Amino acid sequence: MPPGSVVGITRDYEYSAQVTALQTSGVVFENSLSDLTSLQKLAARRFQVVLVMNNDLEVRNQKAKQSGTEDVVRFAFNCGVENSTIGFSLAHPDGLRALEMYDEGYRRIKANGALKDIHMRWFPSLHWP
Incomplete structure (x- = not known):
């Protein structure tokens, strides 16, 4: 440009x-x-x-x-990749509970193989440990 x-x-x-x-x-x-x-x-x-x-x-x-712009704009190309993170407030009354629920859900999908399936879908060229 x-x-x-x-x-x-x-x-x-x-x-x-x-x-x-x-x-x-x-x-x-x-x-x-x-x-x-x-x-x-x-x-x-x-x-x-x-x-x-x-x-x-x-x-x-x-x-x-x-x-409402689909008839007048066009997407041209991707411009980089942005990594995302998730955070939980230690000050919010439900922050720790939300973190514990997240950690429990993560443990479950790791144990049942769903995490590996997600990883393979999003990052097929990388090796899963």
């Missing part, structure tokens, strides 16, 4: 190193409240490009459909 291109991003999302490197080439990031809003701004020609977070569990153009 040429320097000065305005790229719509969603406020408070964490983007991959590949994405943030665009700023060093002169690309300007502009925040929106959501991916849907970014897509609507793209359709209105306020952005040249938008970065939309998606995953393999949703149809690629689902957010375009939700934002």
Whole structure:
């Protein structure tokens, strides 16, 4: 993208190193409240490009459909991978209980083989211990 291109991003999302490197080439990031809003701004020609977070569990153009822009925007390519984490509040009254429930569920899917099946589906080229 040429320097000065305005790229719509969603406020408070964490983007991959590949994405943030665009700023060093002169690309300007502009925040929106959501991916849907970014897509609507793209359709209105306020952005040249938008970065939309998606995953393999949703149809690629689902957010375009939700934002009403499916007839005027197209997805071009993937731009990096973002790792995610889960956290539990130690200050919230139900935080520890939620953590214990998560840990118990994890133990169960590991014991019954479901965790291995999930791993093989998402990371087929990696070896399971």
